[in-house]
Amino acid sequence: MSEPATSLAATAHAAADDHLIVCESVVRIFQHGPIEVQALQGLDLHVTKGEMIAVVGPSGAGKSTLLSILAGADSPTAGTVRVAGWDLAKLPANQRVGYRRGVVGLVQQQTSRNLIPYLNAVDNVVVPLSLSSYPRRKRAARAAELLDRFGVGYCARRLPGEMSGGEQQRVAIAVAMANEPPLLLADEPTGELDTTTSHEIFETLRATSAEDGVTVVVVTHDPTVSGQVGRTVAIRDGRTSSEVLRHTEELEDGQQRIVAQEYAVMDRAGRVQVPREFREALELTRRVRLTLEANHLELWPDDRR
Numbered sequence: 190m191s192e193p194a195t196s197l198a199a200t201a202h203a204a205a206d207d208h209l210i211v212c213e214s215v216v217r218i219f220q221h222g223p224i225e226v227q228a229l230q231g232l233d234l235h236v237t238k239g240e241m242i243a244v245v246g247p248s249g250a251g252k253s254t255l256l257s258i259l260a261g262a263d264s265p266t267a268g269t270v271r272v273a274g275w276d277l278a279k280l281p282a283n284q285r286v287g288y289r290r291g292v293v294g295l296v297q298q299q300t301s302r303n304l305i306p307y308l309n310a311v312d313n314v315v316v317p318l319s320l321s322s323y324p325r326r327k328r329a330a331r332a333a334e335l336l337d338r339f340g341v342g343y344c345a346r347r348l349p350g351e352m353s354g355g356e357q358q359r360v361a362i363a364v365a366m367a368n369e370p371p372l373l374l375a376d377e378p379t380g381e382l383d384t385t386t387s388h389e390i391f392e393t394l395r396a397t398s399a400e401d402g403v404t405v406v407v408v409t410h411d412p413t414v415s416g417q418v419g420r421t422v423a424i425r426d427g428r429t430s431s432e433v434l435r436h437t438e439e440l441e442d443g444q445q446r447i448v449a450q451e452y453a454v455m456d457r458a459g460r461v462q463v464p465r466e467f468r469e470a471l472e473l474t475r476r477v478r479l480t481l482e483a484n485h486l487e488l489w490p491d492d493r494r
């Protein structure tokens with residue numbers, strides 16, 4: 190467990206211009222008649238090429254909305270979203286198809302939504318290959334190779350209904366990776382699976398990131414999943430509220446341990462959300478006092494209340 194965490198944390202700190210994903214002040218408003226729902230309210234997120242991150246947050250925080258935008262299935266109302274140099278806020282409809290076929294692979298929670306139920310595993314993987322004009326003669330061999338790579342070569346001739354949930358998710362990853370996209374998005378990919386199978390699927394995603402240099406964004410409620418990546422980004426009320434970075438530290442006896450450090454995320458206007466438990470512990474309410482010290486800030490309760 191320690192090695193991947195080290196390399197992922199290292200990639201998290203790579204050069205700023207090495208970002209595959211750049212989200213700045215992203216807003217997404219859904220309008221239902223007179224009612225407006227602000228699903229994303231100025232979200233900032235940068236993800237380095239080859240990094241794997243987990244996105245967590247309470248129900249309704251905006252995680253799926255973010256993933257839909259990154260997948261090219263939805264557009265932001267305002268803000269900047271760039272993926273692999275594609276400007277998704279301004280992407281014309283006729284280029285959206287090219288983006289979705291070549292730049293991004295998507296694995297969803299419901300195993301049944303990832304695969305075409307009347308096609309066997311090989312034919313499911315052949316579908317994206319045919320859409321990208323991969324040479325016809327080589328498609329079946331490439332599909333078989335991908336199924337082998339993700340450990341489900343033995344399912345090649347089975348229909349999705351003849352496979353377990355874990356096998357279906359592996360085939361779904363093979364489908365998502367068929368055209369070698371630089372970005373793999375997974376929305377609760379282990380949500381319908383038992384703990385052991387979840388762990389295996391997660392390991393597969395991690396290997397894809399580490400071995401093939403694919404950037405992976407996983408939305409998850411599973412704390413064991415989020416605890417195994419170099420960076421976990423928490424979204425609250427449509428904004429990135431905090432990030433946990435993990436790295437390995439060597440102890441005096443040569444043993445290694447993983448150290449996790451939580452950071453609040455500051456937006457471009459300098460706004461930081463103070464976690465609720467901190468606010469409650471010191472009874473911080475509407476007004477706080479800030480003092481600048483040599484290498485840190487102090488934030489004090491309002492003593493004039």
Ligand SMILES: Nc1ncnc2c1ncn2[C@@H]1O[C@H](COP(=O)(O)OP(=O)(O)OP(=O)(O)O)[C@@H](O)[C@H]1O
Pocket residue numbers: 219220221226227228246247248249250251252253254255
């Ligand atoms: N198509 C839509 N039309 C209207 N409102 C929407 C739409 N999609 C999402 N929302 C709203 O936007 C907010 C964020 O939803 P989103 O699905 O992104 O949250 P989430 O963090 O993925 O939640 P969950 O963990 O429950 O899947 C919610 O208030 C939701 O009701």
